[in-house]
Amino acid sequence: MQEQQSKYTLILDSLQKLLENKKLQSISVSEIAQEAGIGKGSIYYYFPSKDAILEALVERNYEKPLSTAQNLAAQTNIPPFTRMAMIFQACRSTSSDYLKPQDGSNIGAAEEALLHQKYMNHLISEFKPVLAEIIRQGIKTGDIRFDKPEALAEIVLIVLTVKMDNTIAPSSREEIEETISGLVSLLEKGTENPPGSLNFLLNS
Amino acid sequence: MQEQQSKYTLILDSLQKLLENKKLQSISVSEIAQEAGIGKGSIYYYFPSKDAILEALVERNYEKPLSTAQNLAAQTNIPPFTRMAMIFQACRSTSSDYLKPQDGSNIGAAEEALLHQKYMNHLISEFKPVLAEIIRQGIKTGDIRFDKPEALAEIVLIVLTVKMDNTIAPSSREEIEETISGLVSLLEKGTENPPGSLNFLLNS
DNA sequence: GCCATTTTTCGACCAGCGGTCATGTTGTTT
DNA sequence: AAACAACATGACCGCTGGTCGAAAAATGGC
Numbered sequence: 001m002q003e004q005q006s007k008y009t010l011i012l013d014s015l016q017k018l019l020e021n022k023k024l025q026s027i028s029v030s031e032i033a034q035e036a037g038i039g040k041g042s043i044y045y046y047f048p049s050k051d052a053i054l055e056a057l058v059e060r061n062y063e064k065p066l067s068t069a070q071n072l073a074a075q076t077n078i079p080p081f082t083r084m085a086m087i088f089q090a091c092r093s094t095s096s097d098y099l100k101p102q103d104g105s106n107i108g109a110a111e112e113a114l115l116h117q118k119y120m121n122h123l124i125s126e127f128k129p130v131l132a133e134i135i136r137q138g139i140k141t142g143d144i145r146f147d148k149p150e151a152l153a154e155i156v157l158i159v160l161t162v163k164m165d166n167t168i169a170p171s172s173r174e175e176i177e178e179t180i181s182g183l184v185s186l187l188e189k190g191t192e193n194p195p196g197s198l199n200f201l202l203n204s
Numbered sequence: 205m206q207e208q209q210s211k212y213t214l215i216l217d218s219l220q221k222l223l224e225n226k227k228l229q230s231i232s233v234s235e236i237a238q239e240a241g242i243g244k245g246s247i248y249y250y251f252p253s254k255d256a257i258l259e260a261l262v263e264r265n266y267e268k269p270l271s272t273a274q275n276l277a278a279q280t281n282i283p284p285f286t287r288m289a290m291i292f293q294a295c296r297s298t299s300s301d302y303l304k305p306q307d308g309s310n311i312g313a314a315e316e317a318l319l320h321q322k323y324m325n326h327l328i329s330e331f332k333p334v335l336a337e338i339i340r341q342g343i344k345t346g347d348i349r350f351d352k353p354e355a356l357a358e359i360v361l362i363v364l365t366v367k368m369d370n371t372i373a374p375s376s377r378e379e380i381e382e383t384i385s386g387l388v389s390l391l392e393k394g395t396e397n398p399p400g401s402l403n404f405l406l407n408s
Numbered sequence: 409g410c411c412a413t414t415t416t417t418c419g420a421c422c423a424g425c426g427g428t429c430a431t432g433t434t435g436t437t438t
Numbered sequence: 439a440a441a442c443a444a445c446a447t448g449a450c451c452g453c454t455g456g457t458c459g460a461a462a463a464a465t466g467g468c
Contacts, residue, residue, distance in 0.1 A: 007445090026425085028425065028426080029425080029426060030425085030426095038446075038447085039446055039447040039448060040426095040427090041427095041428080041447050041448065042445075042446050042447070044426090045444095049426080050425095050426060050427085051313060109255060109318055110255075110314040110317065113317040113318035113320075114313055114314040114317035116317075117320070117321070117371060117372060120372045120373075121373065125373065146389070146393075147389070148385065148386040150382065150383075150386075151383045151385065152390065154373065155363050155387055155390065157373075158362060158366050158367075159359050159362050161372075162362050162366060163362070167321060167325075168324045168362070168372075169329065169358065169361075178352065178354065179354075179355045182352040182355020182356055182358070182359060183355070183359055185350070185351070185355075185394075186350075186356065186359065186394040189393050189396070190389075190393045192393070211416090211417095230454085232455080233454080233456080234453095234454085242418085243418040243419060244418080244419070244455095244456090245418050245419065245420095246416075248455090248456065249416065253455080254454095254455060254456085
């Protein structure tokens, strides 16, 4: 008989549960196994390493937002800045999923850093072609004036992701908004749009 | 009798040597002790944790470039963009110090991610006020037109650091240059300077 | 010089980690 | 029923970051 969810999915679910509910820290493979109610050895039947579990989880979490973003890019009838706003939104919402309560202990800081690295890496590399395509269309329609769409997309995504993640350049919520607001200003001038015209990107 | 260098310094030197000479990976505390020619327990007399050693090393490595950057910021007779170029240069040179030969094994990827995170964190947070001050002076002299100096400084530093580190958004050397070139274009438009006027920022 | 006190050094030791593996257990095929 | 493959397991391994009591070196008052 086939279970509702395969062990593979069960393992990912368990890791996710541990990540959001309990403190983040370094979650041991044994813990994951215990949470999933299976033997530790079984985990290595489905995953080659602990890293691979993290990687698979990150990948799974961005399947949905990515596909919606891709659909977004195809909707040429929607104005490009509206679509950009939705990507902004996607970055914000997915980012906050990984914010967990910080406790005093620094144990497992390394694993956490790796998680953030993987997360940002995926988000930037996956969203970049989508956002670049949107920008390219915006250039064609004349809404955007800038001659390096890929570079612009990457810059925007890097700043957004890093500030949302808040690990590499930690700051208060106000400072984050200040920087994003500056990014929007820079974007307005860079794409030759009037000041304030992109303010709607700021709504969280 | 006082040794030429304290054990504290010796430990940092040993870690640095291990980081640059051998493959990066996860360097164990025992290894550091062996390299330094001291007992493992002694390390914990000078440092509370392995993390603290990394942190101290990162901090030490940016003492010098930071102080020169701070001196730079004070030199109001030098045009602001020249000083900015020197900060660009500082980012580039310090970044490459940590690029090490990549081998196939993924062991210790977590520790490496932590190192990169610490490194970028320090670089951005330390350079930000300096660069912001330079920008602020540029605004006063009329060389720069932008109303959020801190935000602009942070954006520039984030993009520079992330691209130089090449861990969060890995790409080829050409792609890196492309993105930086895009950043410069964006900067030119954003600060209301003519296209190409900031090209000298690109020289590595 | 000498002892008492403090500062420094050490490596055996610890719990726990990620990962392996021989040994089941279960399910399918013939 | 027998044979075979797919799945499950926890004892086990080498190693890690970190602890600790004891020894060694330095220090200071006399």
